[in-house]
Amino acid sequence: MPSAALNIITISFLVFIFISILISVNLMKYIIFNWKSYLNISESMNLSKVVSKLPSTKKYKLISSPNNFYNLTLKSRYPKNIYAAQNVDLHGKGASTGSIDIQDLVSNKIKFCIIGHSEVRSNFGETDLIIQKKTDLCLHNKITPIVCIGEPVDIYKSKKTKNYLKKQINKIFKKSNIYNEVILAYEPLWSIGTGLTPKMSEINDILQFLTKILKNYSFKKIKILYGGSVNLSNIKEILSLQKLDGVLVGSASTKPSFIKYFR
Numbered sequence: 001m002p003s004a005a006l007n008i009i010t011i012s013f014l015v016f017i018f019i020s021i022l023i024s025v026n027l028m029k030y031i032i033f034n035w036k037s038y039l040n041i042s043e044s045m046n047l048s049k050v051v052s053k054l055p056s057t058k059k060y061k062l063i064s065s066p067n068n069f070y071n072l073t074l075k076s077r078y079p080k081n082i083y084a085a086q087n088v089d090l091h092g093k094g095a096s097t098g099s100i101d102i103q104d105l106v107s108n109k110i111k112f113c114i115i116g117h118s119e120v121r122s123n124f125g126e127t128d129l130i131i132q133k134k135t136d137l138c139l140h141n142k143i144t145p146i147v148c149i150g151e152p153v154d155i156y157k158s159k160k161t162k163n164y165l166k167k168q169i170n171k172i173f174k175k176s177n178i179y180n181e182v183i184l185a186y187e188p189l190w191s192i193g194t195g196l197t198p199k200m201s202e203i204n205d206i207l208q209f210l211t212k213i214l215k216n217y218s219f220k221k222i223k224i225l226y227g228g229s230v231n232l233s234n235i236k237e238i239l240s241l242q243k244l245d246g247v248l249v250g251s252a253s254t255k256p257s258f259i260k261y262f263r
C-alpha cells in the first residue's frame, strides 16, 4: 500500500479515537453520593468498599462525600475512590477552632468540595457572599467546587424559581472572572429529603435556563447536576435528561443497592 494512503488511514484512525474519547468524556455523568451525617465510620467504610469494587466505566464518574471527619481515613483505605469534602472553611490554619482548612483538602488530595448546601446555609447561616468566597478559595487551590443552589417552596409555588436562581448565581460568580472546573448542583429545597421531585419537564426547563445564563460567565468547564430525592425508582429517568451532567444524591446513596446501580 502506498505510504500516503497508509498515512491517511493512520490519521483517520487517530482522529476517530480522539473524537470517541471526547464524546465519552462529555457523556460521562457525575454521580455524587452525599452521605451527610447519616453514617458512622464503619458504615462509611463499608460503603466506600462497595464503591471501590464497582468496575470502572466511562458512563459514570463516582464521587463519595462522607462526613468530613472520615475523609482522610477513607482516602487512605480506598485511595482509588474519589472523595469530596462536605464543606470547607474561610479561616486559614491557626487559631480557628472547629475549622476545616483548605490545605487539609489539598495535602490529602481531596479534589472536590460541596459548597453552599442548603443544610449548611440554614444550619450555619451561610450566605451567597460566603459561598462566593468559598468557591474562589476552592478554585484558587485547584479543588473543584460543587456549588449548590435551589429555591424554597414558596418561590417554586409562585413560579419565581428562575429569577431566584439567577440572583443566586449572580451573587456567587463574577462575570469578570475566568473559572476552571465548576460543578453546579440544582437542588430545590422542597425536594431535599421529602420524596418530592420536580417533573422531568421542569428539571429540563431549569437546565436550559441555567445553561443559557451561565454563558454570561467564563467557565473552562461547567457541569450541571440535579439533586433532591433521587432514588432507585427515578434515577434512570433523571439521568436520561440529555442536558443533565449528573446527580447529587443524599439518603438513597447511603444504601449499597443504590450504589450498585452504577456498575
Ligand code: 13P
Residues within 6 Å of the ligand: 034, 117, 187, 191, 192, 193, 194, 195, 227, 228, 229, 230, 248, 249, 250, 251, 252
Ligand atoms: P436527598 O437525596 O436525601 O433528598 O438529599 C439531597 C441532597 O441534599 C444532596 O445533597
